[in-house]
Amino acid sequence: MTAVTQHDRAGIRRVATLGTLATLTMLAAASPRLVAAQSAPDYQRIVTAAYEKYKNLNEGKNADYIPALAKVNPNLFGIALITPDGQVYTAGDITSEVSIQSVSKVFTMARVIQDSGETAIEKNTGVDATGQAFNSIVAIEKDKGHEMNPLVNAGAITTTSMIGGGSADAVWSNIMNTLNEFAGRQLTVNQEVYKSEAATNQRNQAIGALMYAYGHISANWAQAVDLYTRQCSVNVNAKDLAAMAATLANGGMNPVTGRQVVDARHVPGILAVMATAGLYDNSGEWLYATGLPAKSGVGGGLIAVSPDRFGIAVVSPPLDSAGNSVRGQKAITEISTALRGNPFISQAHNTIAKKR
Ligand code: GLN
Secondary structure, X not given: OHHHHHHHHHHHHHHHHHHHHHHHHHHHHHOHHHHHHHHOOOHHHHHHHHHHHHOOOOOOEOOOOXXXXXXXXXXXXXXXEEOOOOOEEEEEOOOOOEEOHHHXXXXXXXXXXXXXXXXXXXXXXXXXXXXXXXXXXXXXXXXOOOOOOOOOHHHHHHHHHOOOOOOXXXXXXXXHXXXXXXXXXXXXXXXXXXXXXXXXXXXXXXXXXXXXXXXOOOOOHHHHHHHHHHHHOEEEOHHHHHHHHHHHHOOOEOOOOOOEOXXXXXXXXXXXXXXXXXXXXHHXXXXXXXXXXXXXOOOOEEEEEEOOOEEEEEEOOOEOOOOOEHHHHHHHHHHHHHHOOOOOOOOOOOHHHHHO
């Protein structure tokens, strides 16, 4: 009696297994990606887990040298990850906006490289680390404005001065269009942040004047500083920043809009500068921990790029002493480690990744 029951059960199991296999085979024939997707990492679970792990972390402090930034809600925390096939994974607050700040420097650099070629940047600002704070004047003086890069203030203000267009309005629309194309939607300027920074950016004015004095800015340094300040005040949410990062992860094509924003051949140089200087004088430590080209902003945004794998962004305003989002660094490190996003890991021999 028992034996018969067991036999029956086994039979039923076998039939069920065969049925499932048949269904899977049919589905696989119809859609090969369905089967491939089964072995793909669970992006959503990994993103959610990092959000949960760090949502109550209370380290760091909002930037306050730009008065409006001190007023931003420090609890705001959102993560977004976008893959080259346009899948979007998010956790937390992905609609609240913060000012893009220094993350914008990457895209102004991309515009200048696209329009004028890499050599324009190489010759003018250089593509080297300064090892100094992002707004260092010593770094300018040391080499008369050479031997730096477009991701520190001196290099970024100079890069903004190199954007084509002529009139301030034309240059501005060029900058705005570039940011919009990377984000995949129309962005707007946070007027409060813009006015607050414009009223307190005497140090950046000094930097602009010095870069003019050394011949890196060819004319109208005050206009370059003003446009740079406006560019830093553009509002973005975590998803916008992730789309911008994912565009760089996807050879310059925005994976959500399908538009080629910068030529693929220019992307490696852009990512190299991000790897060298994206987190200022903490760039080496960041690269050592993650291997990811990245860029931070004092508004609390942080983007990172794993070529062909994902673009990721976090918005969380409290910063460490170098000016980088604390939760941003922790969450991205955690997620990228889980996804084996470090491009220095051999995909064929990824023992380091497996040990983690
Ligand atoms: N607008 C800011 C400044 O020039 C940007 C700095 C940053 O995000 N690190 O000081």
